[in-house]
Amino acid sequence: MTLRPRPRPGSRPRTARGLLAALAALVLTVTACGDATRPGAGGGSGSGGDLTVFAAASLTDVFTTIGRDFEAATPGVRVTFNFAGSSALATQIDQGAPADVLASAAPEPMRTVTDAGNADGSPTVFARNQLVIAVPEGNPRGVTGLADLTAPGMKVALCAAQVPCGTAARSVLDAAGVHLTPVTLEQDVRSALAKVRLGEVDAALVYRTDVRAADAEVDGVGFPESSGAVNDYPIVVLRNAPNLTAARAFVAYVATGPGRAALAAAGFQVP
Amino acid sequence: MLDARLVVDRGSFRLDVALRIHPGEVVALLGPNGAGKTTALRALAGLTRLHAGHVTLAGRDLDRPGERRWTPTERRPIGVVFQDHLLFPHLTALENVAFGPRRRGLDRRRARAVAADWLDRMGLAAQARLKPRQLSGGQAQRVALARALAVEPALLLLDEPLAALDARTRLEVRAELQRHLAAHPGATLLVTHDPLDALVLADRLVVVEEGRVVQEGDAAGVTARPRTDYVARLVGLNLYRGHADGHTVLVGDGLPLTVAEPLHGDAFVAFPPSAVTLHPHQPARNPHNTWPATVTGVQRHGDHLRVQLVGPVEVAADVTPAAAAHLRLAPGQPLWVAVRVDETRSYPAGIDERRSTSPPVTRQGRQEP
Amino acid sequence: MRRVETTTRPVRRSGRTGRVPVALLAPAVLGLLFLVLPLAGLLARTPWNTLPQRLTAPGVLTALRLSVQTATLATLLCLVLGVPLAWLLARVEFPGRRLVRALVTVPLVLPPVVGGVALLLVFGRRGVVGGWLDATFGITLPFTTAGVVLAEAFVAMPFLVVAVEGALRSADVRYEEAAATLGAGRWTTFTHVTLPLVGPGIAAGAVLCWARALGEFGATITFAGNFPGRTQTMPLAVYLALETDPQAAIVLSLVLLAVSVAILASLRDRWVGT
Numbered sequence: 024m025t026l027r028p029r030p031r032p033g034s035r036p037r038t039a040r041g042l043l044a045a046l047a048a049l050v051l052t053v054t055a056c057g058d059a060t061r062p063g064a065g066g067g068s069g070s071g072g073d074l075t076v077f078a079a080a081s082l083t084d085v086f087t088t089i090g091r092d093f094e095a096a097t098p099g100v101r102v103t104f105n106f107a108g109s110s111a112l113a114t115q116i117d118q119g120a121p122a123d124v125l126a127s128a129a130p131e132p133m134r135t136v137t138d139a140g141n142a143d144g145s146p147t148v149f150a151r152n153q154l155v156i157a158v159p160e161g162n163p164r165g166v167t168g169l170a171d172l173t174a175p176g177m178k179v180a181l182c183a184a185q186v187p188c189g190t191a192a193r194s195v196l197d198a199a200g201v202h203l204t205p206v207t208l209e210q211d212v213r214s215a216l217a218k219v220r221l222g223e224v225d226a227a228l229v230y231r232t233d234v235r236a237a238d239a240e241v242d243g244v245g246f247p248e249s250s251g252a253v254n255d256y257p258i259v260v261l262r263n264a265p266n267l268t269a270a271r272a273f274v275a276y277v278a279t280g281p282g283r284a285a286l287a288a289a290g291f292q293v294p
Numbered sequence: 295m296l297d298a299r300l301v302v303d304r305g306s307f308r309l310d311v312a313l314r315i316h317p318g319e320v321v322a323l324l325g326p327n328g329a330g331k332t333t334a335l336r337a338l339a340g341l342t343r344l345h346a347g348h349v350t351l352a353g354r355d356l357d358r359p360g361e362r363r364w365t366p367t368e369r370r371p372i373g374v375v376f377q378d379h380l381l382f383p384h385l386t387a388l389e390n391v392a393f394g395p396r397r398r399g400l401d402r403r404r405a406r407a408v409a410a411d412w413l414d415r416m417g418l419a420a421q422a423r424l425k426p427r428q429l430s431g432g433q434a435q436r437v438a439l440a441r442a443l444a445v446e447p448a449l450l451l452l453d454e455p456l457a458a459l460d461a462r463t464r465l466e467v468r469a470e471l472q473r474h475l476a477a478h479p480g481a482t483l484l485v486t487h488d489p490l491d492a493l494v495l496a497d498r499l500v501v502v503e504e505g506r507v508v509q510e511g512d513a514a515g516v517t518a519r520p521r522t523d524y525v526a527r528l529v530g531l532n533l534y535r536g537h538a539d540g541h542t543v544l545v546g547d548g549l550p551l552t553v554a555e556p557l558h559g560d561a562f563v564a565f566p567p568s569a570v571t572l573h574p575h576q577p578a579r580n581p582h583n584t585w586p587a588t589v590t591g592v593q594r595h596g597d598h599l600r601v602q603l604v605g606p607v608e609v610a611a612d613v614t615p616a617a618a619a620h621l622r623l624a625p626g627q628p629l630w631v632a633v634r635v636d637e638t639r640s641y642p643a644g645i646d647e648r649r650s651t652s653p654p655v656t657r658q659g660r661q662e663p
Numbered sequence: 664m665r666r667v668e669t670t671t672r673p674v675r676r677s678g679r680t681g682r683v684p685v686a687l688l689a690p691a692v693l694g695l696l697f698l699v700l701p702l703a704g705l706l707a708r709t710p711w712n713t714l715p716q717r718l719t720a721p722g723v724l725t726a727l728r729l730s731v732q733t734a735t736l737a738t739l740l741c742l743v744l745g746v747p748l749a750w751l752l753a754r755v756e757f758p759g760r761r762l763v764r765a766l767v768t769v770p771l772v773l774p775p776v777v778g779g780v781a782l783l784l785v786f787g788r789r790g791v792v793g794g795w796l797d798a799t800f801g802i803t804l805p806f807t808t809a810g811v812v813l814a815e816a817f818v819a820m821p822f823l824v825v826a827v828e829g830a831l832r833s834a835d836v837r838y839e840e841a842a843a844t845l846g847a848g849r850w851t852t853f854t855h856v857t858l859p860l861v862g863p864g865i866a867a868g869a870v871l872c873w874a875r876a877l878g879e880f881g882a883t884i885t886f887a888g889n890f891p892g893r894t895q896t897m898p899l900a901v902y903l904a905l906e907t908d909p910q911a912a913i914v915l916s917l918v919l920l921a922v923s924v925a926i927l928a929s930l931r932d933r934w935v936g937t
Binding site: 108110111114131178180183185186205206207208209210214218221222223 | 780783784787788789805806884885887888889890891894895899902903904905906907908909
């Protein structure tokens with residue numbers, strides 16, 4: 024139990040809707056993780072049929088949009104997504120999950136897939152993401168940079184070192200020389216963000232896109248050190264793709280086609 | 295001294311009995327299954343809540359439903375022996391008996407001393423350290439008796455204490471129970487459906503049927519003058535209710551029975567099956583108390599045979615095997631029934647010494663239990 | 664990766680011998696295989712040669728110790744609160760008892776992560792109770808070991824309550840009546856008669872409860888977060904290890920499995936066994 028001297032009165036939850044939204048986000052994230060091995064509905068062949076895309080959890084919103092657009096632009100194709108932590112996705116693919124495309128939130132999980140010879144060709148970086156400091160709406164504690172995160176009584180959530188956002192957070196903190204003890208190391212970026220939304224922590228290091236997706240409940244505070252740990256998102260067609268044609272079309276759509284606009288709108292940097 | 299009127303409503307069943315038991319007196323509450331005996335016992339123990347009436351025990355008002363006052367079971371000066379002993383399975387015999395004294399304020403050492411003393415009196419000193427599952431049925435029931443007596447209750451309640459025992463064990467435990475009940479200074483209520491238990495153990499019988507007291511008195515009075523089919527069956531008498539005019543009582547649909555004791559008005563007539571003789575033809579010598587009947591069943595009964603017959607009234611007759619062979623008894627066989635007048639007992643039915651609430655007797659009792 | 668340990672109830676050994684119907688044997692064997700094969704899969708993929716180094720890696724023992732401690736504390740909490748609750752449900756007639764009984768089992772059907780969020784909404788910094796605790800005593804539960812215990816107890820308590828209530832309902836109330844006739848009040852009857860009578864049921868419930876708490880993941884990570892040494896229990900460590908090093912995850916799972924099987928087996932023989 025944490026015992027603190029006389030705390031300031033905690034701010035009340037702003038709206039029940041906000042809490043519900045956070046709850047829904049959490050449930051979505053975890054159910055996606057838990058139910059990750061659902062195969063892509065048999066996997067048709069030819070240019071039509073089903074397309075199964077394994078994508079990092081941080082791509083959930085934007086890829087859902089892109090998937091709809093792609094289906095509209097490519098009649099006959101139905102896109103099924105499996106959103107989860109990139110590493111979990113890589114493990115599933117290595118264990119033979121029938122996927123057509125992998126979009127990872129970091130190069131490392133992608134590397135395990137290519138090293139195992141499960142990729143068809145080499146991956147393309149289709150988006151970049153930067154860390155920001157997520158704070159509750161209105162920034163009640165006046166956070167302006169990384170150094171503020173070490174203020175007394177400040178509760179900070181980071182991602183665990185095992186997931187990409189955690190690796191990135193560690194490297195920017197080290198580069199900035201900030202010695203920070205978080206209260207929690209969350210299993211993915213959405214969980215870290217949810218802790219901010221629920222008011223359980225005062226700040227979290229998350230991707231800018233995640234803050235943007237969280238609408239008005241969370242504000243993002245940029246900081247200069249973040250350029251030192253820009254996160255690359257690679258995408259690749261998988262070697263055993265049941266629907267090779269659609270897979271290639273989808274990768275092109277995302278990396279060089281109309282998908283770029285959607286990614287930019289979501290806050291990604293598009294190469 | 296127990297003074298109680300127990301009224302318990304349970305749906306269509308209503309128990310309403312009055313009981314008075316003096317210190318040292320043993321009263322048996324006798325009745326068929328479902329008569330309300332156990333409900334009465336539970337009401338006295340406070341395990342079933344009284345709806346009306348009262349319970350006064352040793353000068354203490356325990357229950358007054360009219361004043362919304364009830365005493366919880368644990369604060370009543372009672373001891374209960376249950377049918378299947380209900381000894382706590384996790385405690386030894388000694389700990390079971392010490393349980394009550396301990397709850398009533400004795401320290402552990404003294405409670406165990408009291409318990410050891412009681413087990414000794416029951417002849418169970420050697421079994422003190424055994425768990426209930428290691429005891430025989432008779433031993434367990436004696437431990438249960440010791441447990442109930444160890445709290446020196448003003449009222450001892452026994453709920454069919456012998457029913458769960460086999461025949462031979464029952465005999466032993468009954469004898470032992472008789473000894474301890476005689477020594478018990480408090481009032482005792484014995485609930486049973488076994489008339490033998492009631493006759494051996496009790497000073498007084500209270501017979502209940504359908505929630506009401508139908509007959510009450512000492513063993514001799516109740517067995518000699520049954521007032522309901524149930525009691526007649528228990529004591530093995532043929533019993534009829536009818537209208538008397540001198541030595542003649544009209545029973546059933548107008549069958550005249552001649553009786554030894556003259557009386558007038560509503561009356562009971564009772565006689566044992568041994569007072570009935572059977573004949574192939576109408577007995578010519580004495581036409582009184584004879585009627586034609588048909589055999590419906592024959593059973594062994596001790597050293598003779600008991601014959602059931604139907605006719606103007608139902609009747610049971612005891613015959614010797616020799617007589618049975620002579621008559622060639624078989625179901626469906628027509629015979630003549632004769633009842634010896636000097637063995638009949640007749641007594642008034644209209645004015646009951648108890649509030650008679652029994653249904654009119656239309657058939658006779660005919661079987662011992 | 665979560666696992667719910669199942670404990671079997673004591674088996675009476677007086678069963679009839681003779682031919683076992685194939686209609687029962689076949690699904691029984693299939694069921695056993697279904698439960699055991701994933702375990703065999705874990706064993707088959709265990710990196711035995713690097714096992715010693717992995718077991719002694721920093722953090723493994725910490726997480727294990729934390730798991731055993733929190734599961735034990737959660738079980739104690741469940742016993743203190745759950746046994747009286749089970750007694751209430753089994754022995755006291757009150758309006759809405761059926762509803763209460765249904766509510767008690769809610770954590771069984773609630774996805775644990777939702778349970779974690781629900782706990783945050785109540786015991787979190789802005790929660791109804793948590794906000795009061797924070798403002799009055801400066802106590803916060805999320806991100807603390809106490810939070811882990813709370814999350815585990817929330818998820819595991821129904822196992823205990825259901826088991827104990829079942830034991831209470833099948834126990835003969837006439838023993839309690841007998842105790843009352845001997846002068847024991849309700850509390851004495853409960854402690855001296857009821858508890859010993861349903862002891863095996865309570866033990867079985869506690870074992871189930873402990874096992875469930877040991878494997879708890881969703882509510883814990885949601886409510887208590889994940890921080891090594893403080894809130895990172897074995898299941899959390901397993902989950903995160905899976906992100907980068909599946910073999911390490913297998914090793915961690917094996918450790919958790921070995922410890923729980925060892926403890927459950929010993930407890931069962933001592934308490935639950937006949």
